[in-house]
Amino acid sequence: MLKIEAVLQPSKLDAVKDALLEAGIEGMTILEARGHGRQKGHTEFYRGREYTVDLLPKVKIELVVTDEMKEKALQAIIGAARTGRIGDGKIFVSRVEEAIRIRNDERGETAL
Amino acid sequence: MHCRSLKLFFLFVFLGLPTLSLAQSAASNPASQAPATQAQIATLQQAVSDARMAGDNAWMLMSAALVLLMTGPGLALFYGGLVRKKNILGTMMQSFAMMGLVTILWAVVGYSLAFGHGNAFIGGFEHLFLRGVGLTPNTDYAATIPEQTYMIYQLMFAIITPALITGAFAERMKFSAMAVFLSLWSLLVYSPMAHMVWGVGGLLNASGGHIPSLDFAGGTVVHITSGVSALVTCIYLGKRAGYPQNNFPPHSMVLSFIGACLLWVGWFGFNAGSALGSGPLATSAFINTHFAAAAAALGWTVAEWIHNGKPTALGAISGAVAGLVAITPASGYVQPFSALAIGLIAGAFCSFMVFEVKSRLGYDDSLDAFGVHGAGGTLGALLTGLFATSTINAAFGKDAHGNAIPTGAIDGHWGQLASQAAGVGIAWSISIVGTLVLLFAVDKVIGLRVSPEEESAGLDLSQHGEEGYDLNS
Numbered sequence: 026m027l028k029i030e031a032v033l034q035p036s037k038l039d040a041v042k043d044a045l046l047e048a049g050i051e052g053m054t055i056l057e058a059r060g061h062g063r064q065k066g067h068t069e070f071y072r073g074r075e076y077t078v079d080l081l082p083k084v085k086i087e088l089v090v091t092d093e094m095k096e097k098a099l100q101a102i103i104g105a106a107r108t109g110r111i112g113d114g115k116i117f118v119s120r121v122e123e124a125i126r127i128r129n130d131e132r133g134e135t136a137l
Numbered sequence: 138m139h140c141r142s143l144k145l146f147f148l149f150v151f152l153g154l155p156t157l158s159l160a161q162s163a164a165s166n167p168a169s170q171a172p173a174t175q176a177q178i179a180t181l182q183q184a185v186s187d188a189r190m191a192g193d194n195a196w197m198l199m200s201a202a203l204v205l206l207m208t209g210p211g212l213a214l215f216y217g218g219l220v221r222k223k224n225i226l227g228t229m230m231q232s233f234a235m236m237g238l239v240t241i242l243w244a245v246v247g248y249s250l251a252f253g254h255g256n257a258f259i260g261g262f263e264h265l266f267l268r269g270v271g272l273t274p275n276t277d278y279a280a281t282i283p284e285q286t287y288m289i290y291q292l293m294f295a296i297i298t299p300a301l302i303t304g305a306f307a308e309r310m311k312f313s314a315m316a317v318f319l320s321l322w323s324l325l326v327y328s329p330m331a332h333m334v335w336g337v338g339g340l341l342n343a344s345g346g347h348i349p350s351l352d353f354a355g356g357t358v359v360h361i362t363s364g365v366s367a368l369v370t371c372i373y374l375g376k377r378a379g380y381p382q383n384n385f386p387p388h389s390m391v392l393s394f395i396g397a398c399l400l401w402v403g404w405f406g407f408n409a410g411s412a413l414g415s416g417p418l419a420t421s422a423f424i425n426t427h428f429a430a431a432a433a434a435l436g437w438t439v440a441e442w443i444h445n446g447k448p449t450a451l452g453a454i455s456g457a458v459a460g461l462v463a464i465t466p467a468s469g470y471v472q473p474f475s476a477l478a479i480g481l482i483a484g485a486f487c488s489f490m491v492f493e494v495k496s497r498l499g500y501d502d503s504l505d506a507f508g509v510h511g512a513g514g515t516l517g518a519l520l521t522g523l524f525a526t527s528t529i530n531a532a533f534g535k536d537a538h539g540n541a542i543p544t545g546a547i548d549g550h551w552g553q554l555a556s557q558a559a560g561v562g563i564a565w566s567i568s569i570v571g572t573l574v575l576l577f578a579v580d581k582v583i584g585l586r587v588s589p590e591e592e593s594a595g596l597d598l599s600q601h602g603e604e605g606y607d608l609n610s
Contacts, residue, residue, distance in 0.1 A: 073492030076384045
């Protein structure tokens with residue numbers, strides 16, 4: 026089982042969610058985040074002074090999938106989120122040790 | 138004019154027709170008709186006086202409500218939005234506390250100290266617990282409204298003045314210390330200043346004071362005292378932790394925007410209500426208030442656009458407030474286009490105070506109480522001496538020939554600028570001295586500033602055990 030964490034532009038959230046659903050992935054967690062990569066922040070003014078805001082709003086999607094679904098999931102995310110410009114985001118994939126369905130204690134891939 | 142001729146017409150009808158019929162019956166039976174005539178005239182006089190009171194009192198009660206609205210929620214929102222999220226309740230509570238505390242103090246002794254008979258500097262105790270303040274007019278102040286209306290109207294000014302100071306020490310003063318400090322300030326700085334400018338026998342009173350100073354609605358009494366006291370307090374207390382290295386932008390410009398608009402509308406009660414009646418002078422003050430706010434918003438916006446390249450919402454609303462502050466002393470004395478000029482100048486000047494002077498001198502006047510109220514009030518008080526004209530308000534009465542005595546410089550009375558400067562000087566002095574003494578005293582007994590941990594946790598949690606926003610609940 027693999028965990029896919031994708032940090033995205035907030036405006037791409039709907040497109041990515043729809044693409045994942047279409048790919049057959051039904052479970053995901055969405056978090057509001059702030060951050061930046063090489064994308065520079067923007068400047069704001071307060072009382073005549075200019076300052077840089079480098080904590081930019083982001084959206085993070087987390088999903089856990091079976092090894093077989095990995096490529097399909099990644100392609101769904103990348104296809105929906107890519108614009109070709111700096112700030113598109115990043116995806117990280119890591120291994121998951123255990124997954125449990127709380128309702129009935131199912132474990133492993135059947136819990137996904 | 139239409140209203141006046143209508144009133145005259147009705148007076149003529151009321152007095153003329155009965156008098157004609159009386160004249161006829163008097164001709165037939167003179168002795169029995171005379172007391173009836175007296176009685177009828179007395180009834181009519183009462184009716185006329187009731188009619189005048191009705192219009193004036195309605196406007197004055199409305200104005201009192203508008204001025205209270207300026208504090209709660211106007212100022213509470215305006216200041217609240219400008220601070221960090223963790224301090225929103227603490228900030229709003231400071232204004233709200235004034236609404237409660239000052240009311241009680243005013244009723245017990247504040248009104249008496251400000252408007253009772255005393256000397257040139259302070260009133261007395263004749264109206265302790267509002268003794269003698271009833272529902273009949275006090276002709277020293279306002280002849281067509283009950284004195285209680287006058288008292289409650291003035292109370293709203295007494296409430297907002299210390300609330301304005303809270304902007305300077307935002308995010309770092311203990312609630313308990315603030316309550317004590319500002320309560321004492323209200324009695325020891327506000328009441329004396331109000332007495333000097335507006336009280337019977339006051340040193341700076343435009344009618345009969347030793348140095349007749351023109352302050353229609355409180356440029357010196359409210360804005361200079363609060364603004365200068367704010368400066369003294371923020372210097373005494375010291376800067377917020379992390380200032381100026383870190384930027385502390387407003388957590389909600391939306392709240393500040395709403396607050397500023399409430400201030401603008403409420404200010405009609407503040408200035409036009411200071412006409413103490415609903416006649417043409419109230420109209421003048423109303424228009425001047427609005428024109429100055431609009432011009433100043435423009436002035437600050439243009440100054441900022443040039444300075445930064447973009448006009449900010451904060452700049453626009455701050456500009457409007459600066460204009461409202463500056464027109465406050467002038468509102469019932471100047472022509473509308475003078476009001477526009479005062480507004481434009483105030484917007485540009487106050488933006489300069491906030492952008493350049495504050496950062497150069499390094500004091501942490503967190504919400505620009507001094508930059509807008511202290512500086513704007515000083516500017517407005519001086520410009521009042523320039524632009525005041527007897528064509529709007531013959532404040533100094535008429536001379537032996539029945540001509541209105543010149544009021545300001547544009548009437549030819551350049552000496553008024555000196556009187557205005559004196560009023561400004563006295564306001565600055567009493568504010569600096571009074572505030573320093575009180576800060577020192579309260580600091581020694583209670584301690585003014587929150588601890589570094591409390592400041593970091595925020596006033597909401599540390600002072601009130603509450604959170605302003607619990608959006609996840």
